[in-house]
Every structure is written in structure tokens, then in C-alpha cells.
Amino acid sequence: MFKLTSLNLNGIRSATTKGLEQWLHTLRPDCICVQEVKAQQSDVAGRFEQLAGLDGHFHFAQKKGYSGVGVYTRHEPSDVRTGYGSEEFDAEGRYVELRFDTPARKLSIISAYFPSGSSGEERQQAKFRFLEQFHPHLVQCRGEREFILCGDINIAHQQIDLKNWRSNQKNSGFLPEERAWMTKLLHTTDPSEGLVDVYRLLHPETTDEAYTWWSNRGQAWANNVGWRLDYHLASPAMAQLARSASIYKTQRFSDHAPLTIDYALAL
Template identity: 80%
Template sequence: MFKLSSLNLNGIRSAASKGLEQWIATTRPDCMCVQEVKAQAADVQGRFEQLAGLQGYFHFAQKKGYAGVGIYTRHAPSDVLTGFGVPEFDAEGRYVELRFDTPARKLSIVSAYFPSGSSGEERQQAKFRFLEAFYPHLLQLQAEREFILCGDLNIAHQPIDLKNWRSNQKNSGFLPEERAWLTKLLRTNDNPRGLVDVYRRLQPSATDAAYTWWSNRGQAWAKNVGWRLDYHLATPALAELARAEHVYKEQRFSDHAPITVDYALAL
């Protein structure tokens, strides 16, 4: 069984100070995708290149203390790719891909951090540009290989993916355009080759248990007024290998919860 975790750290130094490495050692994922590292190479060197025996690979933002993604892995990759070829967003450290290729298969694990548009219209427009550029990249990647993308998408797809969906229909993260983008990406009867939302494949009707992010305001975590923003998106063949999932709401390393999926897969 291949255990794959994902977590928006909201700062690797902060998450580490709250017991992240001990949780990894206890949970023992084979691979862990992280987002919002909020550090540069010099900050990671000598401190966070490895966690609980997993080797880390990173794509850092040029701006200090901002964004950044990584993947920690128990298995050595055959190749490491950073960025997806769009300078605006590659400068922000939003994409790292580890390839685990063999003569018999092409397989990638991707950690991605989608922009948030919640700070204002300028960043919302950047988010739309990201979505427009990222969609063809994912299509091209799928044409070449099987993959699982883990990450903070900053989009809640359906009303069951957030507590107060009616009052959030005009807010970033639940805008009709964002939700439509995700619908277009995912497998449907009209799009049988689309990617699969793995959590929803395993838990098609979960509501409160599905949330992975809570605002720091208004006791949102205590009241479980949350959003499901963190995903495993997989090519159909890999999604069929998903056996079990777990959202670790009780772990408070950041304002997000880790989400883990077990796949019947050998690297």
C-alpha cells in the first residue's frame, strides 16, 4: 500500500514547531506533498531537507516568506521538475513534480498550490490566469503519464464542500467560474477521461468530515465551519487504486488539516 499525504503548512518552520515531524514519523506516509512552505533554500538547508526519514524536494518562491511547495518521499524519484512553464507563477513556487518512471510505466506525484483570490480583485484575476494556464498543462501531462496531483486548490467544488455555501457564492474559493473550471477538469459521463477527485470517489456524500481548512476567525475550527480546499486529483487508473482516506482534523499544524489516501500501488 502506498500512503500519500498532503498538507498546506502555512509555513514549514511554524508547522515543525507544532510537531509535524513527529506526526509524519507516527503516520508513516510514503510520500507527503506540502504547500505554503514560506521559506527559501537557505532556510530549509540543514533543517528541513529531510523529515522523519523522508527526503524533500522543493520549488521555492522568489519572494521571501511566500508560497512554495515541496514533496517528501521515501522512494528516490527518477526525475524532479519544478514549475510548469509559466513565468508569472513559476516565480511564486507553485509546482513540483516527482517522477517515478520504470520501463513499464510513467508515474508522477505533483504538489501544487493554487493562488488565493481572497485578498482582492488583483489576486483574483491572477488566480483566473493561473487556472487558464494550468488546465492545458494538466491535459498534456495526462496525455503522457499517470499522475496524482495533491494540493491546496483554494476552490471548494460543490455545496457539500463548505459549511456556509449560500453566503459564499460571491466569495473567492466558491465563485461559479472557479467551480466550473474544476467541473471541466473532472471525470463525468461526458468526460470519461477527466481527472478523479479521489476523496469524493471514496466519500461521495461526506460534508462536515470533509473540511480541510478553517478560518482563524469566529471559532471556525471549534465549530467546524470549514471548507474542503485540499485535494488528491488522479488519473482514472490511479484513482481506481485508492482504498482509504483520512482527514486529520485533530492535527493543528496550520489552518489546514492533513489529508491522506492509501493507494494499492507500489513505487
């Protein structure tokens, strides 16, 4: 079984001080995709290249203390690719792809961090630009190889994906345009043409148990006023290998909960 975890760290230094590495020793994932590393190469060198026996591969933002993604893996990749070809968003450190290709198979594990538009209209427009650019990249990937993309998508797709959906319909993360983008990506009217939301494949109707992010405001965590922002998005053949999903809500390494899915897959 291939155990794949995704977690927005909200800073790798912060998350490790809260016990992340010890937890990984216990969980023993094959790969963990991380977002919001909030570090540079110089910060990682000599301290975070490995965690719990997993080798890290990263895409750092040019801006210090901002964004950044990584994949820690037990398995040696055949290739590592950073960025997806966008001058604007590759500078923000939002995409790293590890390829595990063999003569019989092309397979990628991707860690991605979608922009948030919650800080204001300027960043919301940047988010829309990212979505417009990123969709054709994913469609191209789907046509060329099998893959699983893990990441903080910063979109709650359906009403069951957040607690207060009625009051959030005009807020970033649940805007009609964002939700329509997800629907288009998943091709819910023709699954053979799109990607698969793996958690929803396994748990099509869960609500409160599905949340992966809670605001630091008010009593959101205590009252489970959450959002499902963290996803595994997979090509259909990979999604069909998914066997079980776990959201570790009691692990408070950041304001996100780790999402782990087990796949009947051997690298």
C-alpha cells in the same frame, strides 16, 4: 500500500514547531506533498531537507516568506521538475513534480498550490489566469503519464464542500467560474476524459467530515465551519487504486488538516 499525504503547512518552521515531524514518524507516509512552505533554500538547508526519514524536493518562490511547495518521499525519484512553464506563476513556487518512471510505467506525484483570490480583485484575476494556464498542462500530463496531484486548490467544488455555501457564492474559492473550472477538469459528464477527485470517489456524499480548512476568524474551527480546499486529483487509473482516505482534524499544524489517501500501488 502507498500512503500519500497532502498538507498546507502555512510555514514549514511553524508546522514543525507544532509537532509535524513527530506525527510523520507515527503516520509513516511514503510521500507527503506540502504547500506554503514559506521558506527559501537557505532556510531549508541543514534543517528541513529531510523530515522523519523522508527526502524533500522543493519549488521555492522568489519572494521571501511566500508560497513554495515540496514533496517529501521515501522513494528515490527518477526525475524532479519544478514549475510547469509559466513565467508568472513559476516565480511564485507553486509546482513540483517527482517522477517515478520505470520501463513499464510513467508515474508522477505532484504538489501544487493554487493562488488564492481572497485578498482582492487583483489576486482573483491572477487566480483566473493560473486556472486558464494550468488546465491545458494537466490535460497534457494526463495524455502522457499517470499521476496524482496533491494540493491546496483553493476551490470548494460543490455545495457539500463547505459549511456556508449560500453566503459564499460571491466569495473567492466558491465563485461560479472557479467551480465550473473544476467541473471541466473533472469532466463529470465523461469521466474517461478528465481527472478524478479521489476523496469524492471514496466519499461521494460526506459534508462536515470532508473539510480541510477553517478560517482563523470567529469560532470557525470550534464550530466546524470549514471548507474542503485540499485535494488528490488523479488520472483515472491511479484513482481506481485508492482504498481509504483520512482527514486528521485533530492535528493542528496549520489552518489546514492533513489529507491522507492509501493506494494499492508499489513504487
